[in-house]
Amino acid sequence: MKKLIAATILALSTSLTAAQADVLRVGMSGGYFPFTFVKLDVLQGFEVDFMNAVAAETGDEVEYVTMSFSGLIGALESGRIDTIANQITITPEREAKFAFSKPYVFDGAQVVVKKGNEATISGPDDLSGKTVAVNLGSNFEELLSNLPNATEIDVRTYESNIAQDTALGRVDAFVMDRVSSAQLIAESPLPLALAGAPFSEIRNALPFRNDAAGQAQRDKVDAAIARLKENGTLSEISNKWFGADITKVD
Known part of the structure; x- marks a missing residue:
């Protein structure tokens, strides 16, 4: 009888947990x-492991x-997705519009050039007159x-191929985050090089719609992020993909 009661309680508990579970629609570019x-x-990467x-x-x-990537913010605003896990940087404009989770990646902006040009372009100060x-x-x-x-920089926006066009000399440089830039150079056969040091601190977080439902999702995710930081899981995921812990300030 005791075993039957225990089994019944477990079944009811499992059923209740399943009923309370939400589906979190997470947008990302996959690129x-x-x-x-x-x-x-297979969709994979740091953000996928993190959200799992x-x-x-x-x-x-x-x-x-x-x-x-350019469609992600609109999809969040329209309710087609609940959040975005794609290295979304916290900016004042975005903070005014969305409810952000606590930051979980700390990074910096990086200039990348065709290999051999890093002597003439050593950072953002050298981008004057450049594309x-x-x-x-x-x-x-x-x-x-x-x-x-x-006002002296000719900025070109791309959906893709910014690295390829830089390597081919179609543009003088591209700018993305430091971590992705270093990984791209390590993995790609393209002749590219980092130009100088990162020039801006970037804090990445998950944006949610700034309403009661979005704030509730944000709060639940924030609690999970805190536990993942405390138990070391977040650091393990970072080291898996980058060989370093980018989830905390240096």
Whole structure:
């Protein structure tokens, strides 16, 4: 009888947990190595492992929705997805619109050039009179627009191929985050090089719609992120993909 009662309680508990579990629709591009990319038809990367770990903490189910990076913010605003895991940088403009989770990646903006040109372009100060590529919809266009020499920089927005066009000399440089830039250079046969040091601190987090439902999702995810930091899981995921812990301030 005791075994039967215990089994019944377990079944009811499992049923209740399943009923309370939410589906978290997570948008990402699937084209930003090593954070989110597709290999052998499998969506993977740091952001995927991170969101899977978050879901394991919250008990929710993750549904990944991939689309072009430039469409992610619109999809979040329209309610087609619940959040974005694609190295979304916290900016004042985005903070005014969305409810952000606590930061879980700390990085910096990086100039990348064709190998051999790093002697003449050693950072953002040397971008005057140059054509510079950035990903469409990213915050790097805004970062460049705030530089003292912004009016002298010809910024080109791309959906893809910014690295290839830089290597081929179609543009003088591109700007993306330091971690992705270093990984791209290490993995790619393209002749590319880092130009100088990172020039801006970047804090990445998950944006949610700034309403009661979105704030509740954010709070649940924040609690999960705190536990993942405390138990070392977040650091393990970072070291797996980058060989370093980018989830905390140096």
